[in-house]
Amino acid sequence: MHIEEMTRADALSLVASMPLGRLAYALNDQPYVTPLSFALEGDNLFGFSTVGQKITCMRANPKVCVEFERIKNQQEWATVLIGGLFEELDHGSGYSDRAYSLLSRRAAWWQPGYIRTDLASAEHPLEPVYFRIQIVKISGRRSVSDEPRPPRRNLWQRICREDGQPYC
Ligand SMILES: Cc1cc2nc3c(=O)[nH]c(=O)nc-3n(C[C@H](O)[C@H](O)[C@H](O)COP(=O)(O)OP(=O)(O)OC[C@H]3O[C@@H](n4cnc5c(N)ncnc54)[C@H](O)[C@@H]3O)c2cc1C
Numbered sequence: 001m002h003i004e005e006m007t008r009a010d011a012l013s014l015v016a017s018m019p020l021g022r023l024a025y026a027l028n029d030q031p032y033v034t035p036l037s038f039a040l041e042g043d044n045l046f047g048f049s050t051v052g053q054k055i056t057c058m059r060a061n062p063k064v065c066v067e068f069e070r071i072k073n074q075q076e077w078a079t080v081l082i083g084g085l086f087e088e089l090d091h092g093s094g095y096s097d098r099a100y101s102l103l104s105r106r107a108a109w110w111q112p113g114y115i116r117t118d119l120a121s122a123e124h125p126l127e128p129v130y131f132r133i134q135i136v137k138i139s140g141r142r143s144v145s146d147e148p149r150p151p152r153r154n155l156w157q158r159i160c161r162e163d164g165q166p167y168c
Pocket of ligand 1: 032053
């Protein structure tokens with residue numbers, strides 16, 4: 001097996017097919033990671049949340065990183081890293097309408113972001129926030145098998161047994 005870089009088009013295609021990303025943000029030299037749902041359009045990742053730690057942090061420091069992955073096992077995987085800029089979308093703006101339209105294509109899309117969270121420390125305000133992450137940098141890597149593929153059986157081999165008699 002070896003590892004190769006993905007083209008930008010392949011990396012974006014993986015992101016489009018994987019709604020779940022790991023959002024990394026940082027405040028005061030402390031990084032955080034949170035699983036989050038995203039919808040990709042052009043150079044934008046759209047997301048929805050309520051106000052909590054991640055929104056508070058990204059308002060203060062809009063530089064983020066998002067990881068997407070398709071991992072079958074140690075030999076078969078592809079991962080994409082996006083470096084980007086968080087931007088909150090005004091309610092009723094073109095971008096927030098677009099975010100709503102893209103995210104609402106998935107059933108119960110709003111649930112993890114807009115649900116009562118029982119926290120030991122404080123009450124969680126249910127203030128909806130639409131946002132986008134402008135993609136500044138994207139890189140993708142994937143594993144590639146070095147093993148030769150087994151020869152494909154021709155049609156006759158696929159419909160006949162070893163002794164040449166057809167399966168019935
Ligand atoms: C499949 C999936 C999809 C999700 N989609 C969305 C989405 O689209 N929008 C959205 O807002 N949220 C989504 N969530 C929930 C999200 O991961 C966060 O739990 C949630 O958004 C609260 O984050 P917060 O920064 O506001 O945390 P706060 O409620 O402010 O709490 C901060 C602290 O809580 C802890 N914490 C927060 N989230 C988690 C977690 N997931 N696991 C463990 N500890 C945690 C950490 O210690 C963190 O420092 C999704 C979760 C999953 C598993």
